[in-house]
Amino acid sequence: MSALNLRTFAIVSAFCLGSVLLLPTVALGEQETDLKGQMQKRIDSMGLLLAGLAVDNWSKIEKGAQGLIETCESIDWSGPGKDLFKKRDEAFCSAAQALLKYVQKKDLADTQRAFIQTTITCWGCHDLPVTK
Numbered sequence: 459m460s461a462l463n464l465r466t467f468a469i470v471s472a473f474c475l476g477s478v479l480l481l482p483t484v485a486l487g488e489q490e491t492d493l494k495g496q497m498q499k500r501i502d503s504m505g506l507l508l509a510g511l512a513v514d515n516w517s518k519i520e521k522g523a524q525g526l527i528e529t530c531e532s533i534d535w536s537g538p539g540k541d542l543f544k545k546r547d548e549a550f551c552s553a554a555q556a557l558l559k560y561v562q563k564k565d566l567a568d569t570q571r572a573f574i575q576t577t578i579t580c581w582g583c584h585d586l587p588v589t590k
């Protein structure tokens with residue numbers, strides 16, 4: 459990744475984010491938390507991260523990474539798919555924690571890699587064939 463041209467990286471990442479938005483949402487039972495609101499915060503945080511990574515703006519990068527972690531703290535999974543969703547969300551949250559660690563070190567190459575890893579964990583849950 460470190461050798462990857464930044465423009466290519468930005469284009470690939472924008473494509474990844476676009477694909478996240480196009481994925482069909484997975485069905486879940488009644489939620490205690492405002493799940494859609496928290497997911498909106500996730501996509502906004504990913505956008506902020508990408509914008510920051512594209513122009514090397516660490517305050518945007520950090521704000522984005524913090525926003526992701528905050529969503530982990532506020533989502534309380536419930537309903538029939540609860541256990542599976544919790545497990546998938548743990549994968550996302552630990553990827554986001556690793557990302558934040560690299561952000562705090564201001565390690566650009568590792569932050570870029572962790573950003574991609576985190577994006578993959580979004581799909582890891584959105585791909586679930588769970589129905590209500």
Ligand code: HEC
Binds near residue numbers: 583
């Ligand atoms: C553990 C599961 C899980 C993970 C991980 C996850 N999501 Fe979601 N996401 C959901 C569920 C479930 C919904 C459907 C919510 C609903 O319709 O009430 C959803 C919906 C969304 C939506 C649509 C919200 C709306 O307004 O309808 C967006 C955007 C989104 N997620 C972005 C993301 C991004 C970006 C990530 C990773 C940074 C991510 N999600 C990670 C489970 C997950």
